[in-house]
Amino acid sequence: TRSPIRVAVTGAAGTIGYSMLFRIASGAMLGADVPVRLSLLEIPQALRAAEGVAMELADSAFPLLDGVDITDDPRLAFEGASVALLVGARPRAAGMERKDLLEVNGAIFGPQGRAINDVAADDVRIAVVGNPANTNAAIARAHAPDVPASRFTALTRLDHNRALAQLAIRAGAPVGRVRNVTIWGNHSATQYPDIFHADVAGAPGAELARDEAWLTEQFIPTVAQRGSAIIEARGTSSAASAANATIDHVRDWVLGTPEGTWTSVALPSPGSYGVPEGLVSSFPVVSRGGEWELVEGLEHGELSRRRIAASVAELEEERAAVEALGLL
Numbered sequence: 001t002r003s004p005i006r007v008a009v010t011g012a013a014g015t016i017g018y019s020m021l022f023r024i025a026s027g028a029m030l031g032a033d034v035p036v037r038l039s040l041l042e043i044p045q046a047l048r049a050a051e052g053v054a055m056e057l058a059d060s061a062f063p064l065l066d067g068v069d070i071t072d073d074p075r076l077a078f079e080g081a082s083v084a085l086l087v088g089a090r091p092r093a094a095g096m097e098r099k100d101l102l103e104v105n106g107a108i109f110g111p112q113g114r115a116i117n118d119v120a121a122d123d124v125r126i127a128v129v130g131n132p133a134n135t136n137a138a139i140a141r142a143h144a145p146d147v148p149a150s151r152f153t154a155l156t157r158l159d160h161n162r163a164l165a166q167l168a169i170r171a172g173a174p175v176g177r178v179r180n181v182t183i184w185g186n187h188s189a190t191q192y193p194d195i196f197h198a199d200v201a202g203a204p205g206a207e208l209a210r211d212e213a214w215l216t217e218q219f220i221p222t223v224a225q226r227g228s229a230i231i232e233a234r235g236t237s238s239a240a241s242a243a244n245a246t247i248d249h250v251r252d253w254v255l256g257t258p259e260g261t262w263t264s265v266a267l268p269s270p271g272s273y274g275v276p277e278g279l280v281s282s283f284p285v286v287s288r289g290g291e292w293e294l295v296e297g298l299e300h301g302e303l304s305r306r307r308i309a310a311s312v313a314e315l316e317e318e319r320a321a322v323e324a325l326g327l328l
């Protein structure tokens with residue numbers, strides 16, 4: 001039998017954590033034959049709630065679940081972790097400015113990055129979900145000099161999946177017949193969901209994109225503002241779909257993307273597509289041998305160039321702000 005893979009989840013008592021842990025324990029993320037040991041990191045006030053989640057995990061009697069550890073100490077939580085899902089973050093409170101938001105989250109993701117650096121497994125893979133996800137990933141990475149930069153990623157898979165879903169609706173086709181959309185840039189309102197290279201049930205996305213009014217007034221805003229639409233409808237933010245996207249992200253990273261299909265991941269830019277090196281920005285990627293590889297050489301028209309540049313400019317502003325705060 002294989003030894004269990006350690007998966008650390010921060011913010012484990014939150015709503016995304018609650019939607020995610022049971023599926024991880026069931027084998028949906030790392031494979032139906034891979035035992036996992038879960039490590040739940042929470043803040044002291046939420047440890048009791050995390051214990052409740054652990055009780056339910058036990059009561060699910062998952063054959064693959066080797067055990068659950070709970071702590072409020074990042075250095076214990078990340079010990080031996082091969083997968084670190086950084087979900088817990090401080091939400092923007094009423095009246096909080098972006099600088100304050102970046103600062104409180106820097107105080108979370110800096111120490112977590114350092115703990116990952118010091119105690120995680122050599123093969124650790126990090127996915128940051130907590131917002132502002134791209135910049136939180138950049139902060140964590142800056143505190144983990146011994147971990148290869150490419151192991152630090154931020155989640156844009158939810159945006160990617162939302163784009164697939166909207167294209168399927170537009171084409172009246174099952175979502176499984178839509179592929180190769182790309183989310184570029186920041187996981188924020190400036191993100192650019194690019195359909196120009198997509199395959200939409202056998203038709204080129206560029207053909208759909210000819211309807212520029214639909215593209216810029218319906219498709220792009222619907223994808224970029226889907227989170228708000230869900231809050232409005234459900235009264236609380238998207239959790240199950242975010243958890244699902246996180247599981248998709250890690251599963252593809254570890255097990256590979258299907259042949260001929262790419263996905264979207266925010267990772268430290270190697271300087272491709274004019275994105276400054278090191279900026280954690282979303283790109284089209286495939287996964288081979290457990291590593292993300294950028295899909296290079298996609299051509300961009302004027303609209304795509306402008307939109308990507310705008311989102312990258314926002315990321316550069318965030319980087320300048322956290323640099324000024326001494327967080328990088």
Ligand code: NAX
Binds near residue numbers: 014016041087128129
């Ligand atoms: P919740 O508020 O339900 O849960 C967050 C949990 O994190 C809480 O239990 C809290 O106690 C814990 N926490 C806070 N600081 C912590 C720390 N320093 N260490 C460990 N745990 C800590 O939020 P939830 O709905 O689960 O969302 C979590 C994060 O995901 C938010 O930042 C949210 O903005 C972000 N999202 C990111 C998405 C993405 O696509 N990248 C989409 C969904 C979601 O909006």
